[in-house]
Structure formats: C-alpha cells, structure tokens
Amino acid sequence: MFRIIKSVQIVLIAVSLLLTSAVTAQTSKQSEYKGAAPKYIFFFIGDGMGLSQANTAEAYLGALNKTNGIQKLNLSSLPKQGFYTTYASDRFITGSAAAGTALSTGGKTTVNTIGMDAKRQKPLKTIAELAKEKGYKVGIVSSVSIDHATPAAFYAHQPTRNMYYNISLDLSKSGFNYFAGGGFKNPEGDGKHIEKNSMANFGMGESKELEDKEPNSMKIAEKRGYRFVNTVKDFKKLKKGDDKIISIAPNLSGGSALPYFIDQNGKTDISLAEFTKKGIEILDNKDGFFMMVEGGKIDWACHANDAATVIQEVLQFDNAVAEALKFYNKHPEETLILVAGDHETGGMALGFSGSHYSSDFAVLQHQKLSYEAFSDLIKEYKKTKEGNYKVEDGLALVKKHFGLGDTEKKLALSEFELKQLKAAFEKSMNYKKEMKKDDQFYLLYGSYDPLTITACHILSQKAGIGWTSFSHTAAPIPIRSIGVGSDLFVGFYDNTDVPKNLMKLIE
Template identity: 30%
Template sequence: MGSPNATVLQQFILRPIMLIVIVLSLVYPATAIAAVKNVIVLIMDGCGDEQLTLARWYKGSPLALDAIRVGAVKTYNADSVIPDSASAGTAYAAGVRTNSGVVSLSPKTTTIPPAPAHTLKTPRQPCATVLEGARLLGKSTGVVVTCRISHATPATYMAHTPSRKMDEDITEQAVYQNIDVVMGGGKKYFRPQSAGGNRQDQEDLISVLQTHGYRVIQNRTELHKLDKGKVFGLFASNHLEAEIDRLECAPEQPSLAEMTRKAIQLLSANPAGFFLLVEGSQIDWACHAHDPAHLIGDLLMFDRAVQAALDFAQKDGQTLLLALPDHNTGGMSIGNQCSDHYYTRLQPEALIAPLKKMQLSAPTLWRRVGKDKTPEKIKDTVIRYWGIQLTEKDAQEILKKAEQYGKNAHNAFGEVICPKYTDIGWTTHGHTGGDIPLFACGPHRPVGLLDAPDIGRLTAEAMDLDLNLLSARLFVEARQAFPAQAVRLDHTDPYNPVVRISYHDRQASLPVNKNLLYWGEEVLPLEGVVVYLPETETTYLPVQAIQAIKGESKPLPPITK
C-alpha cells in the first residue's frame, strides 16, 4: 500500500493538475506546424567537415553555416556505399534512393540494405520532384548553379532520365518545366549544331524560351538590371569559371552569391511562395583534383550564398532553409604524412600560408602552362601563380602524372604539391562514403542523423506535398491508360521522338521531353513533361494529358495529404 502522504498528494494536487491538462487539451487542441511558404535548398557538392574547417581557418572567422548546424546525413545509394551526384541528388529531390548515374527515376536494382519501401515498385519509373510539386502548388521555382544547368545535381530536380549524361534531354525537359528562374552555364546545349551548339535535334531552345516569355541573359550586368519576370541566365557555354579565376578570366560572370540574391528577389514576389535550389557545384571538382585554391574560393563563395539566403529566411520567418553536401569527395584531411612529426605544433598561420599564395585553380594553372610542357615551364608557372618553388624532380613528376590523367591533367598539381608543400592530405580522386553535415533553420527544421531520401521527403512534407500522389499525377504509363496497340513511339526523327496515341478515330501527339499535347487543332500545355525510357520502352504522361484525350472533365487528383 502507498503511504497516506502519497494518497493526499495524488488526490489534492496531481488529480487537479491532470484535469486542467485534459481540459486545456480539449479547448486548445495540438495543431501540426503549418506548411512553409518558401523552401531554399543549398547543396555544396562534394564537401565534408574537413573542407569546412579549412575554409573557416582560411577565412579567420566563423562561417555563415556554423550557426545553423543541426545534424548529419547518410549518403549511400541503392547499389553502392559511395554515391554519385545523380543518385544523391535524386534522394534530395525526389525522396528516393536510386542507382548511380540515374536522374530522378526509381532504382532498377537495390543491393544495399536497408532500402526504405517506396510505393513506386516499377524499376526505372519517373519519381516526381519537390520542384515539380512546388510549381503545382502555385509556388515560383528556381535553380541556381555554377555548373551547366544539365549537370547531375540540378538535373535531378528538373528532369527524369536513365543517365546523367543525357544533357540534351535534361536541358529540353528543364526548358519545358515552366521553371521561373534558372541560372548557370550550359548554353551550348540550348543551341543547335547548325548554330554552333551541341543539340543534335537541331532545336533552338533559346528561341523557345523567348517565345514563352523568358528573358535570356548572359552576363552580370544584365542580371543586376532584372527586377521581375521569368529568366534563364546562361553565363557560359559549358560551366562557369572557378570563383578564384572568375574576376580575371570571366569578370562578366556573376558570383554564386549574386545569383542567389537575385533569384530570391525575383521568386519572393509570388504571394504563394517559392522553392529554390542553389548548388556550389565546383567544390566537388576542386576536391576531385586535390586543388586547395579552387576549393577555398568556391566554398567561401557558397558560404556567402548561404548568408544571402539566411538573411532572407530569418527576416521572412516562413522559410525552411536546408544546406548540406550531397556526398564527400577526395578524402581531404587537415594533416598529412608530411605533418606527422609536427602536427601537435601546427599553427593556423602555417596551415594557411601556402594556400594564401595560390592565385588560380589547377585547371587554369594547367592552361597557363600552355603547349610548352617542359619541367622549366611547370616550375615557372607554379612559382608565379602558386608561390611554390618546385624541384626539377617535382616538375618531372607533374608532367608524368599529367600525361596519365589525360583530360584531367591538372590533377597532377595537387597530387604532387599537396603532400610535400602543404599540410593538406587526400586519399582519392573520387568520392567517399562517410556521413555529411546538415545545416538548417526555419519551420520544419530537421535535427539529428537523417537518411539521404529523408531530405526529399521532409522538404515535401514542409510544403504539405505528397510525393507519391504527385508521381501518380505526373507520370502514368501510356499503355496502362490506353490499349497497348493504340500507343506507339514515332522515331521518324530519331532525335525528336513523338508519342502517338490513337483514340476514337483521332490521334494525339506528345513530343518526348516536352509538356505539349497536340490534339486535333489544339495545342494543350501540360503541367508536366512527357518522359520516354528506352531501356523499358515505356512512356509516361501526366494525368492531365490522359483526361484531355479521353474528354474527361473531372478534377485532377490531389497532391497534398
């Protein structure tokens, strides 16, 4: 039996308190956090904690990221403990763990457990992205990168292809996705080969954009003049310059922070809110190349872009901001075998001193070597632009490794110089598989250790968006909606395939990678693009197209819970 004092405590104190709690819960029921108005996702491609620590030492003060660290993310994909950017981006964009090289499609195979169940059971089925969902919610959407816009990470938010290498298809889908603001490089994939571009289908996508009411700008002066409207900023034929090279090699190109601020300015004019992806694309390339100069420049500029986004988000109060790498690259360490005997005495000044002398990225350094590939020219170029006096043996080793690396000849600089003349270590020219840091602020901010697909799912949930419902609305296999014999793919022009559907003695035409339905005399813009997957010979259409062909006037399926 309990003591008399315990009985009195329960009767006269605890029970009244419990009663008050029950009454209050009935009068003021708990409510879920309201959906956010805006989402900004900032990805520092190929980064990890050591790179961030190095950037902080170099800067000499805290990073903007430091104040919003909340956890970490596991990065493995469906078939490897080490992901590539396409599979990592798909996890963030569509909430699905997929195979290496795949752009926002469900996995063909899954070999790495645990693999969270997903309602998309069909291999290689398009998976709708948070950007597509935000657009259907009436929000403005944007993508800002320092690579070409068809590169792996931005592709995963805008397109659906079995390979990240399908730049022409990815670019075309991006053009027909009705995205409000797109900034980066890759102009050559917008122009036909007949006009000096790379498009084999001979389409001029810049003309298409202009016809659809976009402004197409090509330099930072035009960027700063923008104050409203839809825009594609194509600032380079391929990728933008490394930040450390930009002012000397391409001063007309805007910085990542400038593009981020302008994108937020344009997108935030929508009362319904916006979704924005920002990527510091070349942090990854710097780490692939073991290039401290490229790394520091691009990572610190990424941090300035984070600060621009933070300034808006903290003032706005209705914005979820996520900042994180997609994976780590290079296996960078502060400390290497050279520092084995003095690491307990290594001072910040000594760590940073050789890096402060580096004035160009390794790729630009290699271009400055020019055609005179001699040890003497290597030594002269390195002392001039990196401030390091090489030996004859060092220069010969750089030339030997450069020949081995072929198109990535510049990798030889970091591989030879870093172990001997800096305290920076590297383990690989590829990616690594460790957990990566997570930074966030605002409503629905996550905390703790997350799985990579959780990023896509929580982004969707923050906007009250159901990715499974969205996929079901945007991607229906044509032969499941119509008799198989009524659907065929017209390859008359192999670079411009068209889906033909016969229905009640009429024929509908839907060009692949576009959001257009040709139905009799009508041309109906669709809310999603038509996707064709050669491997499975399947075509996917939005429900809107199916209803239009069948003459159905019922409401489109919901995409919110």
C-alpha cells in the same frame, strides 16, 4: 571476470537504449510535426562538400587572421545540425545524379539516373515540382551547367545524366520561374554517342561536333516563354516579378560552368551569391518560393585535389548562404534554410602524414589560379614551345602561380618535392592518352595534367591537407538548418529523409 562482463553488457544495453530512444524521438518528432509550412524555402547543396571542405575553409580564414583555430562560415552559424548517409541503390559510394535524385525526390536510385526509380522506368516527383503545384515560385541556381546532374535532379526525369539534350528539354517543360548560373552543355543534341568520357562531367575534354543536330533546346525554351539573359547589364536590369528567366553567366568556362571563384573577375563575371540575391528579388511574392542553390564546382575542385580552389568555391557558396540569411532575418517566422551536400569528394583530410601534426593553411593564399586555369597555361606552353621544353620553365610557372619554391613565402621545396615536380613536368610534356591506363599514373595524377596535380598536392601537403581519392567517398554528410520546420532535420538519418520531411512541411 563474470561481474566485469556483466557490467559491460549493462553499459552496452544502456547505450543501445539511449540510441534507440533518440532515433525513436526523432522519428516521432518528424511524424507528429503540426507546425506551419514555411513560406520561403532555401535548399543549398554543396556538391562534393563534406565536413572537411567547410572546416578547411574555416581553418584557412582562421590562419589568415593568425589564429590557431577557425573562423566560422555563415553556414556554420545555422543552429540545427544533422548528418545523413548517401549510398545509392546499386553502389555504396554514390554519384551526383543518384545523390541529387535522393535529395530531390526521397527515392533511392542507381548511379547516373536522374529523377527516376532504380530501374529507370518510373519518374519520381521532385520537391521542386511539388512546391510549384502548391503555388510556390521555383528557382534553380548552380555554378555548373544548369543541365548538370544536381540541378537536373530537381526538374528532369532521364535514364542517364549524360542525356544533356533531353534534360535541357525537361528544363523548359518544367515551367519553373528562374534558372540561373551555368549554360546548356548540348543544346543541339547529344548525337548518336552519349559521351563516355567521364571527365566531361567535370568540365574537361573537348566538345564534339554533331553530325545530326536536333532542334536547339534554347530556341524551344524561348518558344515555351522563357527569356535568356547572358550579360551583366541585362542581369542587373532583372527585377521583382520577372518570370520564366534563364540567366546564364556572361563568361563560361569548361563544361558551360561559371569560372572558378579564384579565377573570376568581379566586373565581368556574376558570382553564385549574385545569382542567389537576384533570385530572391525575382521570386519574392505573397505565395512564397522554393529555391535550390548548388555550389557545383566544390566537387570539381575536389576531384582535382586542388585545396586552394576548393576553399574559394566553399567561400563563394557561403556568400550565397549569406544572402539567404539576410532574407531570413527579415522573415524569420516564414523562412526555412537548409545547407546540405550530395556527397564528399576527394577524401579531403585536415592532416597529412608527411607534415605529422603541423598545419599552415595560410600558405594556400599563394595559389593565384585554379588547377583548370594552370592546366590551360601548360597546354599553351607545350603548344608554343613545340618540343623545346625546359624543366626550369615548368618550375618557374609553378613558383609564379602556386608560390612553390619561394622561400620568402615559406614554400621552399625539398629535394624529394623537386624530384616529383620534374618527373611530373616530363610526363606533362610527353603525355599520351594511353598513359591513363597505367595504374601508377592514375594513382599519382588521376585524369589530370601531371604537373598541375603535383603542384596542387605539394601545396596541400605543406598546408597539412591530405587526399585519399580523385573520386567520391561514402562519408556521411552534414546538414545545417534554421527556421520554420528546422527541427525535422536534426539527427542522423538517410539522404532520402531530407526531401521527405520537406514534402511533409509543404503538404
């Protein structure tokens, strides 16, 4: 027995020494880096994108090609891989503001704080601000509003993410060269109330009329030399050398964000990839550029546990990464590409207890619109029917837009699933705000329309996907990289180390 215990101790000591030496080697590699600074830096952040979100998209593509495996995304082709922890200074499960600040400044802060220390007293310099000081042109691109938590963390310094008006003033104060994607949430002020409805951060909830309007922050941006572009025609006219551009999507959905990729129209909408491609064209110059691109609605779709929409948002994000890779292939000795995430959302798992070991990711192709668009249909139905609701109508809408109940699509409904949908329809038609206070209601539907979320859950389960939360999780996040200095981003470390290493490279 003594010999066995002794042998186990020796093995544990050996493993400990190996891990210690690996960490030491990584730390040494970071501190001793003497290579050139990258001339072109792409920093992609998939908001809410953990390992599962990307892998689910790959499994979906594999299923469409009738393989029992995956089809790799562009981002998975990046050769250097790492993971990092995400906790905030005041909470183990972080929020987008604290995580964005960690990734932009290298400093831990409190949940909801933008670009400031944990006490919300001291502004922290961001990697984008440092890049500008060093002569790089700077671009910030996002599929959500450009004053949302993650993009804001690269140019703003405010005590709370909900101070959208102050954040939008910081935007034009930054002097960055290119902003693109969503619009401004509150360009005429936040009013005497800071929005307490957290769902407003996910593009949901009614906007409020302001009694006391502030000077319009978009007008202030124009006075500071910025030009707004918000049509497809004018967007296409933008060219290399254009400066101080704020390009806003022509069609904005809830929360002043781009429509979900699954809902976009290729002729009248501008995708995240197109905004990225145009950013490369505008920013490219002899002194180089830094561009942060956020796939912000991956997070929103994960909050709603909408697997099909999550996949499409990951694919839109990956299309943007593809544009950076095209540029990299022309400038491999001068370019660094990082693909990261701020946190995981939803506790998305490639496996559901009810499906045992079965997966059928291809069924997700039968969902034709996002949870947001379907919720809008339910609202319209409720409004037009004026109390004359029929459960058969709800089931017909679910069948039309999710495929659920269509036996030809292998989406027959069990008796239990039908019962779930019927109960959810009744709750949707008789919804009252006080229902949100009920624990059972929240565990079933979160803060979303009951019929919508139930349809999303049943389709996810038929695909073999499980969800544990309507919120963020603390899972470590993968980071992938290629190019100049990419060796610094290999290993397992903290999210604050990412910008610290970027700053070393730029310095």
